[in-house]
Amino acid sequence: MSVLFNDVVINKLSGGLGRRTPNQDMISGLLFNGKDATGPNLGGEPLKLENDKLYRLASLEDAESLGINRAYDNNGESAYYQISQFFRLNPSGDLFILKNDKAKTYAELVSYAKNMQELANGEIRQLAVIFQGEDKPKAKNDEYFSQVTKAVSAAKTVTNAAFANHQPLEIFLEAKGFDASKDSIDLRSYDASGVSVVVAMDKEKSLQDNYKNTAAVGVLLGAVSKAKVSENIAWIEKFNLSGEGFRSVGFVGGGQLTTEGVQKTLDTHKYIFSRSHTGIGGVYFNDSHTCTKETSDFTFIEANRTIHKAARSVRQALLPKVNAPVLVDPVNGTLPPSVIKGYETLCRAALERMISNGEVSQIDVFVNPQQNILATSELKIKIEVVPTGTARRITVDLGFKNPFAKGNS
Template sequence: MNEFQGPVIGKPRGRLGRRTPSTDAIFGLVAGGLAVAGLLALGQTVKLIQPEDAVAVGINAAYDANNNVLVYHHVKRFFHYNPDGTLYLKLVGQGTTLTAMCDTGGAVQQLLLDEATNGEIKGVGVVLNPAAAPAAFTTGLHSDVLTAVAKAQALATTLLESAVFVDCILLEGVLGAAATPTTLPNLRLLASENVSVCIAADPAVLAVNGGAGYAEIGAALGMLSIRKVSECLGSVDVTRKPEASKGTDTYPLTDLAGGYFLSSALSNGRRFATLSGADKSALGASGYIYAGRFEGFDGTYFNDSHSCTEVSGDYAYIEDNRVWNKAAKLVRQALIPVMRGDVEIDPATGFLPASTITYYQTKAGKTVKDMATAGELSGEPVVTIEPNQDVVGAGEISLEVGYVRRGVLRRIRATVGAINPA
């Protein structure tokens, strides 16, 4: 020991409350397209943090125009709405169906399991880009979409068993020319809580798209990724706006300078302005994501964040899944370090002592508590552990992490009328 060393000063860490940057804004896009010789092969995964990264591999406006596809379009829209997002892109050959893309071993699974993505992708958009306009429709909706919904949900369920958490698989919902909102298939009956169908379209894009129809998957992914996990895709405002939009009290799809969503339509070209009240109600009740505007209020917005499952369920909206997935993943990461570790047991009872219960409660709840701090939950989580558990005999501990969701204000009822102050 050095007698002249003086006091030994320690350097503490982790006291400032700084957290690892969020990965909530990392999404994927699987789209039909053509390879770019020497730059981008079909099936290759490319990480994009800006539109220029797509241009670097040959995906640009000319690529879209020359091949009659919308790939750069979706990439550009994603980054327009979330300049700070990350998008992983994978192209598949034209003619590959949505069903095949979402099937076991298909492009969506390949993208989610690709080591290059580090398992960080939170949701995937799936775009058809057909070589010819779809011909098969089921009561107005492209038949491929309905079979793809079931495949996508089966994939999400299977991946969850391997701790791959998928917030949403968003399918491009192309409608037939004669489709009517009141007779479209009811997506709420499909028991597919991790899948959503978007039928929103920008009329300006439809005008140059050759009549094949399309849906705004890129814009939807961008608008999802800019939001906190607890925020609804259809919210008029968002908590964390891009720098250029700070100071405003809305965050619409409409961008006057870029000519984006000056009006809106369904994917078959039918204008939002022509939809009746019954049409709008039918689309919402059947679980479709589309875009429109509030009468007398500027800007175009998505209607909601419907998923393809019953509206009474716990995961009827995309944000329900985003919150659960984030909480579940955080709990899993927190508890893995104690797996197969030894556990103190009360020698008198054979059960868990209070100190051990407190330790695991703190361990399981700490990271989810950060979600409350970030305004993604209402209040701190509650971790419950039954003390009378035979850990020695069973080799396991059961616990429950409960949280209170933040609400989403989908309707407001107000009474406006004259009063007599006398």
Template structure:
């Protein structure tokens, strides 16, 4: 036998990396105390870069705990859709009384405020107006602490027909609710394994987080060309297949309920998100996740550049007492920097920063900026007129 050289390629599971911080994601899981993996009993929040790292921490597909199996499934789906995600996972004991969701702050603080979207799995707890209000309060509080994020909530869906109750309303822009899950594969098997006595929704939360973390801030995760879900058979959290639900109910769940779930499109293989709703009013500027994420990025960027100016001097025209033109120009340029980068990256159509020189800074110490952002619209509907003609 002659000489030979064999090189075997192996997957080292080296974590991928992405520029910026828009992909930084959190996941909060509530389960019974006895189900929590040993590695999370002392350190409830951990950074998990790959599925191998997660499995080493005790989150496995063959765990004795059903909840841990579900968590492994969601992580697998998240990594499948975005292998380069930067992920922080928090596992907490499910409270006996009303949930305060204070654990979201714990996870965000662990990540030093860098998480941009966070999932919350409560698949054995039905959705309630109180939960939405509490989650929005957490989101608002984090925004006040300069740690803005979007919350994707996955509750129990007892009945898709009962889920048609409208809980969406004004000032709930930081919360989105997932009621969809897969009707085949691992997700469906987990749903069946739970048993009828204590049925809980598995949810498609991992898929949604994977799409969100992969999308640029201005992109809608329902974009058919860019964001297929990989879910072959869409279902709702009560196990009902989407194809078996009346179209009128689906329309209600989408436009009135403003929920997130998976749908199919004629002529297109696979499934896709129905939309990117938040639970805010449909006429709000922040009715979609991409609107919230885009504005959050603008706010964070402006803060980064303007904050160093605090405590500094501004100059006034000695004749008029108004802010000097060069001071106004400087301040506007500083605030422009983050928005200029966003426009260059296609995340904004345009912007304008204005500082009124007539402000009496000498008396108040306050300089007010007026900033207007022009969003990148999403084409949600298409109308095509077609007919015969004698000539064209």
């Protein structure tokens, strides 16, 4: 509209209410132990952050309203730092938090993730766990060092149970209790495909007393929640992690990985750390490892997230059909084409959005007509997902060419 006269011009803006595009893939969680944020005082101020109570945050300000602020992070606590990094990486993030002060060990706290997922009605897709405990790195043979591996085993139990209960999620752990530049335990043998261990930390933060035994799981949590389920969070073009609170490559315990050999060992042992790349600025993850062998279908986070999203979608589509009648051929008892077509179409419809979003390459659905549903009361459906690939290494053959030599030979 053109303005013909002097006037007060009002422009209608959108976005101030903070409404966001619904995306359940970004629903995340942070489980931690530590002190109450605000306790009763002489003025009768009520408790803000209650123990074992689930809170849902849409911004860093929501955390601050509970008393989780910069001052909260002391004596080994890092909840404010992790939450701030989560929302820095994904301002549209959706974050559940829960504080539990009953756990005496890292593994005990990780086990409580099962309760947290149930309190969230299974909505959490990825969950980070941070533990306020010993503040000094220990030797590799020390009991406290083994708390990391015990935590991995506990997380494996939680993720396996969550999948069985139709509430699949990934769990991200900080590698507490050791200097990443000196010690690492090979995580490939734990067969914990839903679990990842992080040793990345901002260099300057890692040298501060409050954060010297803390890993930046909030950065990983934010990056994963921002990514499509099929995307590797080490994708250089999309996931430059650098910003306030995470500006330089560092590692839990304050160590520096000065040699490629140490970095290669950590990468082979399936840890997630940060790195830089020659020729481009910024800080990036090395990869999206999980605590399982390289030959597993679920050796990377994106593979798990893809299959978990497909599982949730297919179950949601098929659940109304439980206990429904199924027609059979009156002559031989097999499934007629109309029934087969109906179920195949139902499953395809549930998953076709993943294809249009570029999260999978193809979906194949097969219902065997020869199954004896009259005898078993069980309908079997086979679904195969063709995932998207990831260009982890790009190889270029580059050399000189002399056109004269070819034309005059």
